[in-house]
Each structure stands twice: as structure tokens, then as C-alpha cells.
Amino acid sequence: MHTPVTIIGAGLGGLTLARVLHVHAIPVTVYEADSSPSARAQGGLLDIHDYNGQLAVEAAGLTDEFRAIVLEGRQALRVLDPDGTVRLDRADDGTGGRPEVQRGDLRQILLDSLPAGTVRWGHKVSRARPLGDGRHEVTFADGGTVVTRLLVGADGAWSRVRPLLSSATPEYVGKSVVETYLFDAGTRHPVAAKTVGGGMLIAPAPGKEIFAHREKDDTLHAYVGLSRPLDWFAGIDFTDGAAATARIAREFDGWATELTALITDTDVAPALRALHALPAGHRWERVPGVTLLGDAAHLAAPNGEGANLAMLDGAELGTALAAHPGDVEAALAEYERAMFPRSAEAAGDDMIGMDSPDNTAQGLIDLITENGG
Secondary structure (H helix, E strand, O other): OOOOEEEEOOOHHHHHHHHHHHHOOOOEEEEOOOOOOOOOOOOOEEEOOOOOHHHHHHHOOOHHHHHHHOOOOOOOEEEEOOOOOEEEEEOOOOOOOOOEEEHHHHHHHHHHOOOOOOEEOOOOEEEEEEEEOOEEEEEEOOOOEEEEOOEEEOOOOOOOOHHHOOOOOOEEEEEEEEEEEEOOHHHHOHHHHHHHOOOEEEEEEOOEEEEEEEEHHHEEEEEEEEOOOHHHHHOOOOOOHHHHHHHHHHOOOOOOHHHHHHHHOOOOOOEEEEEEEOOOOOOOOOOOOEEEOOHHHHOOOOOOOHHHHHHHHHHHHHHHHHHOOOOHHHHHHHHHHHHHHHHHHHHOOOOOOOOOOOOOHHHHHHHHHHOOO
């Protein structure tokens, strides 16, 4: 008999695991804090890589559904200097291995692939505790509990399951991003739309940078990065959208107006996203009946790999459980042996630090060239 699996968290990693388990007829229930699938926005574009995220999609049997949500042309890339000089303008010729999709659309095809009732919404975890013999009890904010022989923490950066395995907690990485949105860009924000082009724009400088994506429905979604301590951001009142926008824009004085328009012309109040990470190479000793995946296991500063790794974690864990129907511990050990070095390698990728003097358009182009384009 397969042991029923309890997953905490209905993000991409947890849902990929649930889908792969369903494909292999293994009973699974997912508990999610959100009250419904539409309770909050699901983020922007994700590039799903052919060497990890797409492998997970294939294991989940959702390749056709995935292809249907790919946004054509979004692998185009522009790299600009702060003065607006275009240093790299690469079109999407359809041969890249990182097609772009909306995170919400990807999550929805995973949800649609699961039987009704698999995800239990409105179940926020307050704590988890061991009961012995590989069993664990999960207590929810409403006082309800569930006992399981196989608990998987897919509950992100501030996981309530992680303390069962590790005392590590995420620490601030020294930089944050402020998100902005410009809607109906071609009509309402033509200068910014022309600057971004059809895919992604990056304008880096030491200590700061502007990323922007052209999402579906002609939306520009920008990530304005600043290397500043948390106390600096605490001094900005983000409940006052106009004042917060003006304060962030001041950090980019002297930059080309077509770039700063991605800040000043936002159609929504800017949203602060403080960036945290777990210690590099985070791992734990095998504990019977419980494991982690995705950010709960290996939260890192954004480098384009997070969602892909979470999905691959889910797919590989599900596949391991299917391969060892009578031995959960063998499955968990096999999964963790592969997951630990993979996540450590991804966290150690040769990204240019925001504070580095090489965090420039030319530095980024050199890095792209060194890594084969």
C-alpha cells in the first residue's frame, strides 16, 4: 500500500508533487493557507527551463497544457545602460530553451489536473510536531489537526514544517525589489513599452538595477532592485503610493526617463519585496516521515531557478515515492541525495552581485557570453 502523502503549500512545487503522485495513483492531500485559488496575485512571468522545470512538466504529464500557455516572443532580451543606450537587443527566434509563462497560468493547469478536493483551502498551519514512529501532527490556525505518516513542507520561505528538520531561518540578503505595473502599455505608456520591447529588459548599475517583463495583456511588470538595508526601506511609507514612488525614483536620478518611467508611471502602488535566503548548501539529517521542497528547503536570492527547482523537487520526490511503494524512507533518502547538491549548485551560480562594480550592462553581456549566450 502507498502511504498517503500530506503536502503543506499549494505553490508550484507542492502542486507538481501532488500531480505526479496522482499520476501514480498515490493518495495525496494538499493544505493551503490561501482561502481560494484567486485569493492573491500569483506573480509575473516565469522562464521554465528545459533542464529542470520542463522535466517536471513532462513528469506531470502536462506538456501539451504547458505549451498552450507559453507566451511567444517573450524570450527576447534587451540590456541597457542607465543612460538608455541599448547594449544588447536579442530577438526571440523560437530556439531558446526557456519559454515564458505566467505563474498564475502554470499554477492553474496544475490545479486543473488534480481531482476535486485534493487541495484544502483556508488551512493555515500554526505548527507541526513529531509523534514518533515517523508520524507527525499538523495543527491549523482554526484549531483543526491532521496526523500523517508522510509530511512534505512545500510552504515557502517561512515554512512551518522546516523546524522539524532544521533550525535554519532565512536572512536578509542585503537587497530588495520594488514591483511596479504599467497596464495597456502600448496605448497608455508607449515610451516605456518601446523601451522594454517584446520580452525582458535589464538595466543594471552597481547597487541598483531595473528589470522589466512584457507580460500578457500588454502589461509591463518591473522589478526595481536596490541594495539597501531593511531599515532604509522601513523609512518609506509604502501605504502612500505616490510618496513611495517618488522616493524610489530619486535613487535613479540621472537615469534615462524612458527607464525611470517604469517607476514613475506605475498604475499601482509600488510593492516592496525584501529578499531573504537560507544558508548556502542548507541541508539536514534524515528524519523519518518528513521532508521539504522548493523555498522551504533551499530559499535563495532570485536567480531564475527558484520555481524551476521547486517543480523539479516535486517531480523527483513523487517519482521516488512511486518507485519505492513499500519504503518511504528509501524514497525520501533518494530524493534528498539528489536535491541537496542540485540546489547548492544553483545557489552558487556565477551571478553578478548587485553591489559589484561589474553589475553593469557590459558586465552582464560578458557573463551571458561566457555562459554560451
